[in-house]
Amino acid sequence: MDSELKVQWLASSLGQFFATIGGDNKFKLWREDPSQTFRSGRRFRCIFSQSPLNHVSYVSFGSKAIRHDLFLSLITHDGLLSLLEPADPESLGSWNVIDNIYPFGQHHRGTEARFRLSFHQGEGPSTNAIFAGLDPNAISLAVSAIEHIKIYRAVKSGEPSESNYLFYEMIEINTDATINEIAWAPGCLHPYDVIAAACNDGTIRIYHVDTPHEVDALSRPPAVKAYKSNGPQKALSSTLRNAPSGIGAGLAGMSRNAPPREVMNSLNIKHEWKQAALLSHDEAPVWKIRWLYDGSALASTGDNGMVHIWKQSLSGDYVEFSETEPV
Numbered sequence: 304m305d306s307e308l309k310v311q312w313l314a315s316s317l318g319q320f321f322a323t324i325g326g327d328n329k330f331k332l333w334r335e336d337p338s339q340t341f342r343s344g345r346r347f348r349c350i351f352s353q354s355p356l357n358h359v360s361y362v363s364f365g366s367k368a369i370r371h372d373l374f375l376s377l378i379t380h381d382g383l384l385s386l387l388e389p390a391d392p393e394s395l396g397s398w399n400v401i402d403n404i405y406p407f408g409q410h411h412r413g414t415e416a417r418f419r420l421s422f423h424q425g426e427g428p429s430t431n432a433i434f435a436g437l438d439p440n441a442i443s444l445a446v447s448a449i450e451h452i453k454i455y456r457a458v459k460s461g462e463p464s465e466s467n468y469l470f471y472e473m474i475e476i477n478t479d480a481t482i483n484e485i486a487w488a489p490g491c492l493h494p495y496d497v498i499a500a501a502c503n504d505g506t507i508r509i510y511h512v513d514t515p516h517e518v519d520a521l522s523r524p525p526a527v528k529a530y531k532s533n534g535p536q537k538a539l540s541s542t543l544r545n546a547p548s549g550i551g552a553g554l555a556g557m558s559r560n561a562p563p564r565e566v567m568n569s570l571n572i573k574h575e576w577k578q579a580a581l582l583s584h585d586e587a588p589v590w591k592i593r594w595l596y597d598g599s600a601l602a603s604t605g606d607n608g609m610v611h612i613w614k615q616s617l618s619g620d621y622v623e624f625s626e627t628e629p630v
Contacts, residue, residue: 367444376422383409384404432572435514442468483590484500485592488594489596497512501603505586505587
């Protein structure tokens, strides 16, 4: 294994798999081989490897498992977001790219945007989002760059048997601080969505994203929505459209130099956000944050290696529950 820059388990239900971004700029997927002894150097073997499609290094990735479906998201240093699905769900040894987009436009290599990704890991969207008319099987993804977070929803189009997801930008959050990490709270403790941002100024900002809805929203038929580009249409090269399906089939005409796609035909699902908490670390910056599996607590760490645990009190305020020093 080469020098790895980021390591993450693929999904809680797939404990024998983990993924890495390495110093060789490749994304790799590893699988445990129980027949090999521990510390033999062969216990985990690489089953999938992909170089950046635009020859720019990867900076972040995420995964999402919904029952029998699995998705990967990858983003490069210049902001190219790729969405993948397994071509072989059994072995996970090959993957298809189903879409490539620049959520914040294409960044030059000399700039530092600190792109980060976070899927919503719950079984389905928040209760309020479903009441507002969002498909209960929709996928939710947050993408951040510098001081901004964009929320995307993906719903299936076409026949129910087809894996034909369309992603739509719902809302943009302005944090007023450089973001180092984002984390979408899993679980169903709240009827709305909760997203945390670890910031370079030594703070953690927690946002509530809600979907105001009418009582009879569930009776409305699902709407159809599409994207258009703000700039001239230009097809992506064949290497950026590797076996497109779903999103890629519908949106393959994106211009690499165009601004981010703008929404055309509303889903009639209004999104609102507010800052629910501003938490201060003893040190700056805050580098890493993770929610507990049910979203009831948030762990964070900064330069001194101490791990802080934050929980929401009965009054609704987020308070520091405990802290541990590095061993």
